[in-house]
Amino acid sequence: MKKYLRTKILVYVLTFIFAVTIDWLIPRLMPGNPILVLVSRFSGLPESARVMYSYLTKAFGLDQPLWKQYFNFWIAFLKGDLGISIYLYPKPVLDVLKSALPYSLGILLPSILASWFAGNSIGALAARRRRLDSILLPIMYFINGAPYLWLGIILAYYFGVVLRWFPIAGAYSFGLRPHLSWLFVGNFLKHWILPFLSLFIVQLGGWAIGMRNMVIYELESNYSRFLETLGVKNSLIRKYAFRNAILPQITGLALQLGTVIAGQVTTEVVFSYPGIGYILTQAILNQDYFLIQGCFIFIIIGVLIANFTVDLVYVALDPRIRYSYGGEIS
Amino acid sequence: MKRVFIFSTMFLVLFASLIWADVVYPRKETLYAGGGLWSPPSNWNPITPWNAVTGTVGLIYETLFGYNPLTDELIPWLAESGRWTSKNTFEIKLRRGATWHDGTPFTAKDVKFTYELAKQIPEIYYSPIWTWLARIDTPDDYTVIFTFSSPRYHEWTYNIYQTAILPQHIWSKKTKDEILSGANEKAIGTGPYLFETYSDDRMVYLRNENWWGNKVFGQPKPKRIVYLRVLSNNVALGMIMKGELDISNFFLPGVPTLKKTYSDIHTWFEKEPYMLSDNVAYLFINTTKKPLNDPNLRRAIAFAIDPSVIARTVFEGQVLPSNPVGFLPIKGWMKYYPENAAKQFGFKYDPKTARELLDKAGYRDINKDGFREAPDGSKFKIEIIVPFGWTDWMESIKIIASQLRQVGINAEAKFPDYSKYWEDLTTGKFDMAINNFNSQITVSPWTMYNWVFNSQISSEMYNGNFGRYNNQRLFDLITQLNMTPMDDVAGCKRIIEQIAEIHLKEMPAIPLWYNGMWFQASTQVWKNWPSEKSPYAYPVTWGGRWQTGGVLMLIGLKQ
Numbered sequence: 001m002k003k004y005l006r007t008k009i010l011v012y013v014l015t016f017i018f019a020v021t022i023d024w025l026i027p028r029l030m031p032g033n034p035i036l037v038l039v040s041r042f043s044g045l046p047e048s049a050r051v052m053y054s055y056l057t058k059a060f061g062l063d064q065p066l067w068k069q070y071f072n073f074w075i076a077f078l079k080g081d082l083g084i085s086i087y088l089y090p091k092p093v094l095d096v097l098k099s100a101l102p103y104s105l106g107i108l109l110p111s112i113l114a115s116w117f118a119g120n121s122i123g124a125l126a127a128r129r130r131r132l133d134s135i136l137l138p139i140m141y142f143i144n145g146a147p148y149l150w151l152g153i154i155l156a157y158y159f160g161v162v163l164r165w166f167p168i169a170g171a172y173s174f175g176l177r178p179h180l181s182w183l184f185v186g187n188f189l190k191h192w193i194l195p196f197l198s199l200f201i202v203q204l205g206g207w208a209i210g211m212r213n214m215v216i217y218e219l220e221s222n223y224s225r226f227l228e229t230l231g232v233k234n235s236l237i238r239k240y241a242f243r244n245a246i247l248p249q250i251t252g253l254a255l256q257l258g259t260v261i262a263g264q265v266t267t268e269v270v271f272s273y274p275g276i277g278y279i280l281t282q283a284i285l286n287q288d289y290f291l292i293q294g295c296f297i298f299i300i301i302g303v304l305i306a307n308f309t310v311d312l313v314y315v316a317l318d319p320r321i322r323y324s325y326g327g328e329i330s
Numbered sequence: 331m332k333r334v335f336i337f338s339t340m341f342l343v344l345f346a347s348l349i350w351a352d353v354v355y356p357r358k359e360t361l362y363a364g365g366g367l368w369s370p371p372s373n374w375n376p377i378t379p380w381n382a383v384t385g386t387v388g389l390i391y392e393t394l395f396g397y398n399p400l401t402d403e404l405i406p407w408l409a410e411s412g413r414w415t416s417k418n419t420f421e422i423k424l425r426r427g428a429t430w431h432d433g434t435p436f437t438a439k440d441v442k443f444t445y446e447l448a449k450q451i452p453e454i455y456y457s458p459i460w461t462w463l464a465r466i467d468t469p470d471d472y473t474v475i476f477t478f479s480s481p482r483y484h485e486w487t488y489n490i491y492q493t494a495i496l497p498q499h500i501w502s503k504k505t506k507d508e509i510l511s512g513a514n515e516k517a518i519g520t521g522p523y524l525f526e527t528y529s530d531d532r533m534v535y536l537r538n539e540n541w542w543g544n545k546v547f548g549q550p551k552p553k554r555i556v557y558l559r560v561l562s563n564n565v566a567l568g569m570i571m572k573g574e575l576d577i578s579n580f581f582l583p584g585v586p587t588l589k590k591t592y593s594d595i596h597t598w599f600e601k602e603p604y605m606l607s608d609n610v611a612y613l614f615i616n617t618t619k620k621p622l623n624d625p626n627l628r629r630a631i632a633f634a635i636d637p638s639v640i641a642r643t644v645f646e647g648q649v650l651p652s653n654p655v656g657f658l659p660i661k662g663w664m665k666y667y668p669e670n671a672a673k674q675f676g677f678k679y680d681p682k683t684a685r686e687l688l689d690k691a692g693y694r695d696i697n698k699d700g701f702r703e704a705p706d707g708s709k710f711k712i713e714i715i716v717p718f719g720w721t722d723w724m725e726s727i728k729i730i731a732s733q734l735r736q737v738g739i740n741a742e743a744k745f746p747d748y749s750k751y752w753e754d755l756t757t758g759k760f761d762m763a764i765n766n767f768n769s770q771i772t773v774s775p776w777t778m779y780n781w782v783f784n785s786q787i788s789s790e791m792y793n794g795n796f797g798r799y800n801n802q803r804l805f806d807l808i809t810q811l812n813m814t815p816m817d818d819v820a821g822c823k824r825i826i827e828q829i830a831e832i833h834l835k836e837m838p839a840i841p842l843w844y845n846g847m848w849f850q851a852s853t854q855v856w857k858n859w860p861s862e863k864s865p866y867a868y869p870v871t872w873g874g875r876w877q878t879g880g881v882l883m884l885i886g887l888k889q
Binding site: 030031032033034036037038039040041047048049050051052053055059084085087088089090091096099100103153156157160161164167168169170171174175176177178179181183184268269270271272273274275278279282285286287 | 353354355356357360362368369370372373375378380381452453454455456457458510511512513527529530531532534556558559560561562564565568569571572574747748749750752753756767786790792793
């Protein structure tokens with residue numbers, strides 16, 4: 001067990017350094033110049049634009065050679081400083097993330113986890129009952145295939161504009177100031193439900209179909225047949241099939257959880273909901289090296305943590321892994 | 331025990347209602363606005379105005395003058411009056427009784443400080459003024475005398491309604507870094523609104539009840555302005571229809587159609603073009619590339635494009651085609667309109683003339699592939715670029731490309747990402763591109779010329795003259811215009827005639843259409859929006875533009 005953890009942690013640290021280096025490098029390989037883009041937004045006299053250009057290039061340290069910028073980046077990173085955003089100048093990247101991430105996570109984590117649980121339950125259920133399966137499967141395929149943008153707009157239009165049950169923009173009413181009261185919490189939830197629901201629905205189909213197929217596959221594998229011929233109870237066979245089928249679903253969940261941040265742009269645009277997704281696309285369009293870096297460092301950390309957790313969960317779930325690292329199987 | 335309970339309940343209820351009053355904005359007192367905020371609020375520093383939240387200048391900080399483009403009048407704002415006392419001295423009398431939000435009186439010292447700060451710190455954007463401004467004197471607390479070494483009348487007039495005046499008692503204590511790159515949260519200005527709060531999708535301003543202007547102009551009606559960050563057109567449109575957004579400065583496709591069914595949507599004109607014209611969309615041509623370095627080809631291109639098709643189809647009639655010299659149809663510009671040059675050398679959509687011009691200049695289809703070759707026989711293809719996602723412009727250049735193909739010029743529309751587009755423009759790698767970043771309504775057409783023909787040609791054009799058109803005589807004329815007093819209309823016009831003649835003969839940038847002052851308002855809560863029939867204010871809430879009408883509109887609103 002110790003050996004297993006040691007190897008894993010070493011691999012993760014190396015992966016982190018490598019991934020962050022790539023994350024640092026790739027924005028800088030993009031064509032274009034972020035300071036020029038920043039200056040472009042200034043509609044003043046051309047003479048003034050020149051003055052600002054030279055000041056900002058120096059202020060962001062972009063006049064230094066690349067290797068020096070790279071070292072500066074790591075030194076600052078180890079001090080917990082992710083630099084200053086160019087797009088949201090002069091807000092520090094860490095502050096940008098702090099104010100935007102909670103909104104993203106507040107939508108994404110619940111929707112992914114809820115759709116995972118619901119999808120797996122529905123899938124497993126469908127695999128067991130033929131008749132249910134023939135109804136559920138087409139629905140799930142439909143949901144899974146529906147373009148997200150389209151679904152989001154339909155939800156926003158129908159529930160927001162036609163029925164007027166839910167608001168269509170913002171994280172809470174624009175006439176409110178955040179404070180602790182039922183009014184505010186209720187208002188927040190009302191704004192939260194549509195974006196949440198849209199993401200929940202689109203992800204549901206994929207999980208359900210995956211689970212259904214896996215369970216059917218396991219039920220028809222040799223060990224199930226063998227158990228059947230031995231006359232074992234059906235419920236026990238299903239239990240084994242389920243335990244085997246859940247493994248790939250967990251890996252899928254880990255990958256989803258890791259990349260949550262990037263997958264939210266459309267939700268934010270359709271529901272005009274704050275969050276990091278839109279900021280990240282804008283950062284890329286504005287070539288905001290520091291903000292892109294900062295966002296992806298969070299994604300990298302997210303992916304690594306999620307995978308590490310899954311590694312640990314696997315040990316608990318899958319005895320084969322446990323035994324192979326314990327040396328019981330040589 | 332019972333009494334304690336009752337007391338504490340009463341106290342709690344009282345306390346809760348106290349909080350209540352402050353955290354729920356009553357709908358009737360609040361104005362919801364959108365169209366000028368695209369990123370989470372992060373900056374209220376008037377020294378970095380291009381990144382400051384809209385309203386930083388205008389609502390919080392104020393300028394010496396305002397400008398009303400509808401009447402072409404400078405509005406004395408923090409200044410009570412201003413005039414040229416000699417050829418190179420400008421004297422400003424300040425208003426008495428104006429105070430900063432913290433109660434400190436506003437005086438001549440603040441004005442002097444604001445300008446001199448840019449002398450101490452040359453990184454401040456308006457520091458180039460010190461190459462032509464000699465000194466500032468303040469004989470008393472309410473008089474400021476600017477003495478110029480070489481007065482630039484047009485630039486100065488533009489400057490006095492653009493430069494936000496800073497409080498000396500606060501900003502003199504800031505370090506250089508704080509001044510240049512501070513976020514300046516909780517900004518203290520002299521303006522009609524105070525910084526109240528913000529979050530990632532909104533900025534909230536609270537009315538300044540002690541604003542000096544209440545007695546002069548009247549009090550702005552909304553107690554609060556909540557400026558929303560709306561991320562897509564359909565959300566903005568939905569919010570206007572639901573009455574959740576009072577004023578929108580977005581370009582919204584479909585407004586002409588919607589107006590027929592939803593009478594609540596207010597626009598400036600009841601009929602086409604619905605919107606006022608705000609800035610000129612120019613087609614820049616790279617004059618350093620072959621064969622676009624040939625003015626004959628550029629002129630032929632101008633004749634081959636029909637902006638009225640673009641205005642009708644892409645913009646659904648919400649914009650107007652430009653006149654040949656790119657003058658916005660406002661008093662302040664049209665008084666200098668170069669009729670002679672426009673009549674003699676002007677162009678209009680005329681594919682026949684375009685073909686003749688091309689034939690005469692030697693552009694013929696030699697290899698019979700349907701496209702003309704350059705006079706030296708080489709094939710060429712022109713790429714027109716606009717940023718990806720700017721859908722109205724994307725459609726426009728598709729039309730332009732097809733119109734050019736009709737006269738035999740091989741042209742294609744391309745949509746790079748914004749940063750790539752901008753890099754191509756600034757470094758001169760493009761063939762043709764549409765841009766309008768600095769052609770907006772101002773007090774003088776000089777600002778447009780100074781941008782279209784920016785004389786500082788270098789490897790990177792930060793702004794303007796992207797086609798790198800180099801003509802010293804033209805640059806001298808533009809400088810000369812800048813140094814001719816603005817009230818010498820005949821003198822200015824004489825120079826502009828010459829500028830326009832060069833422009834039209836050489837055609838390094840083609841004015842195509844006027845982008846609109848996009849303005850849709852909902853009449854559900856606020857009424858008396860400015861319009862064609864009651865043109866009391868220019869309906870703008872974009873950053874850096876509140877002093878040209880936005881504040882006056884807030885004062886004129888009714889319920």
